[in-house]
Amino acid sequence: MEKMDLSKFALADLLLTAVKSEISSQEIYARLALQVKNAFLQERMNFLAMEEGKHRQALENIFHQRFPDREIIVPEHPVVPLPEIHISDEQVPLSEIIAQAMKSEQAAHDFYLQLAELFNDDSEKKNLLLYFSMMEMGHYKLLDLEKNNLERLEEFSQEQELIHLGP
Numbered sequence: 001m002e003k004m005d006l007s008k009f010a011l012a013d014l015l016l017t018a019v020k021s022e023i024s025s026q027e028i029y030a031r032l033a034l035q036v037k038n039a040f041l042q043e044r045m046n047f048l049a050m051e052e053g054k055h056r057q058a059l060e061n062i063f064h065q066r067f068p069d070r071e072i073i074v075p076e077h078p079v080v081p082l083p084e085i086h087i088s089d090e091q092v093p094l095s096e097i098i099a100q101a102m103k104s105e106q107a108a109h110d111f112y113l114q115l116a117e118l119f120n121d122d123s124e125k126k127n128l129l130l131y132f133s134m135m136e137m138g139h140y141k142l143l144d145l146e147k148n149n150l151e152r153l154e155e156f157s158q159e160q161e162l163i164h165l166g167p
Contacts, residue, residue, distance in 0.1 A: 004080065004114060006080070006114050006115060006117070006118060007118065009079050009080065010079075011066065011118060012063065012066070012067050012070060013075070013078070013079040014079065014080065014115055014118070015059055015062060015063045015066070016063070016072065016073070016074060016075055016078065017075070017078035017079055017080050017082065017111075018055075018059050018111065018112070018115065019056055019059050019060060019063070019072065019074055020074045020075060020078050021078070021082045021104075021108055021111075022052045022053070022055045022056035022059060023052075023056055023074060024084055024085070025048070025049075025052040025085070025101075025104060025105075025108075026049045026052035026053050026056065027049075028085045028087075028101065029045045029046070029048040029049035029052060029101075030045070030046070030049040031087075032045045032094075032097065033045035033046045033049060036094065041146060041150075044142060044146060048139055048142070048143075051135065051139065055132055055135070058128060058132075060072055062125055062128075065125075080111065082104065082107045082108065082111060083100070083103045083104045083107050084104065085097060085100040085101050085104055086100065093150070094150050095147050095150040095151045098143050098146055098147040098150060099147055101143050102140050102143045102144060102147065105136050105137070105139045105140040105143060106136075106137075106140055108132075108133075108136040109133050109134075109136040109137045109140065110133075112129050112130070112132045112133035112136060113129075113130070113133045115129050116129035116130045116133065
């Protein structure tokens with residue numbers, strides 16, 4: 001995500017954007033965990049889903065502290081569009097889905113870095129958002145490792161299938 005001036009948006013809207021992003025990511029990782037056969041990858045997807053759930057809770061707490069009289073209503077279309085992961089059908093290679101997730105994690109990293117700048121009056125919340133930013137980059141790196149492994153396996157599977165073709 002290129003550097004954006006988040007100061008032109010209402011803080012409440014930015015926090016709701018972050019909540020929506022975490023909900024979407026948590027749902028995707030939980031869905032992938034149910035679909036993958038590899039136990040290690042399943043464990044990693046469950047871990048990521050759990051992490052995103054914790055981020056969501058913390059963001060909702062920040063929202064309630066800053067806006068005690070407002071209800072959290074997650075927008076369908078957030079003020080800052082963050083990349084979402086789309087699984088068009090079951091035939092999409094898992095490595096492609098993971099690549100989308102990596103873009104989403106990178107964008108979340110960048111977004112939290114910029115959002116933290118809006119909390120100069122509250123070092124605790126600023127540091128939490130900076131920590132989230134680092135965690136999102138950690139998620140990116142974990143996904144990158146898994147994507148590389150999956151690409152090798154997908155390549156191997158295609159070669160194996162070709163061996164069985166012919167007369």
